[in-house]
Amino acid sequence: MIHFENVGLRYGLGPEILRDITFDIPASSFQFLTGPSGAGKTTLLKLLFLSLKPTRGLIRMFDRDIASIPREDLPMLRRRIGIVFQDFQLLDHLTTYENVSLPLRVRGKEEHTYRSDVIELLKWVGLGQRINVLPPVLSGGEKQRAAIARALMDQPEILLADEPTGNVDPPMARRLLGLFRELNRQGTAVLIATHDFALMDQVDARRMILSDGRLEIYS
Numbered sequence: 001m002i003h004f005e006n007v008g009l010r011y012g013l014g015p016e017i018l019r020d021i022t023f024d025i026p027a028s029s030f031q032f033l034t035g036p037s038g039a040g041k042t043t044l045l046k047l048l049f050l051s052l053k054p055t056r057g058l059i060r061m062f063d064r065d066i067a068s069i070p071r072e073d074l075p076m077l078r079r080r081i082g083i084v085f086q087d088f089q090l091l092d093h094l095t096t097y098e099n100v101s102l103p104l105r106v107r108g109k110e111e112h113t114y115r116s117d118v119i120e121l122l123k124w125v126g127l128g129q130r131i132n133v134l135p136p137v138l139s140g141g142e143k144q145r146a147a148i149a150r151a152l153m154d155q156p157e158i159l160l161a162d163e164p165t166g167n168v169d170p171p172m173a174r175r176l177l178g179l180f181r182e183l184n185r186q187g188t189a190v191l192i193a194t195h196d197f198a199l200m201d202q203v204d205a206r207r208m209i210l211s212d213g214r215l216e217i218y219s
């Protein structure tokens, strides 16, 4: 589904942050991305979300070479990828429901076409009682689940999550992991970037370890 081959990335004229990165992400797979702080995990997620272009190497996504994709086709492709950012990026003046449905509203969809789907999704992530509250009232774990619900709105083929358990206690981390595993059982590929070894130890999944700009993979 996703193939990286000898990918390198530098910001401006700076040093290469990622070097000769080669890996595949098969459909319906589950993996962790880890490595020391500053190793380039967020940068690799940005490449996967097509918000950065590599400075060298080949990236194929959904059978297309991303170097030859016209800019106007990127939004369509991004809809097949869900992403949960480290800082959630929820809008504080919109309710949980409005935050999750915003991408659909922006695209001009009529509310009656998505309302029940959004509510069902919010119930699925355990926010059935928090539909009409504003993000400042939500706990860290609830914000995280709202951000996950928003990332899942378009039924992506892969979900990318950056430090999803960074701001929650261990029981909530287990609950979030349960959500990711359930999603994966339903067929969505999942990639979780994390420093949390306790979290990784709970799942027998592939570990992609970045250090010094290079990637090693332990299956």
Ligand SMILES: Nc1ncnc2c1ncn2[C@@H]1O[C@H](COP(=O)(O)OP(=O)(O)OP(=O)(O)O)[C@@H](O)[C@H]1O
Pocket: 011, 014, 017, 035, 036, 037, 038, 039, 040, 041, 042, 043, 044
């Ligand atoms: N926009 C940018 N311009 C220049 N350098 C950047 C930029 N973004 C990140 N970097 C540098 O790239 C390197 C990798 O950063 P990145 O945020 O990808 O690491 P990370 O592994 O996600 O770190 P953390 O675990 O602390 O979040 C760091 O040295 C960082 O300073």
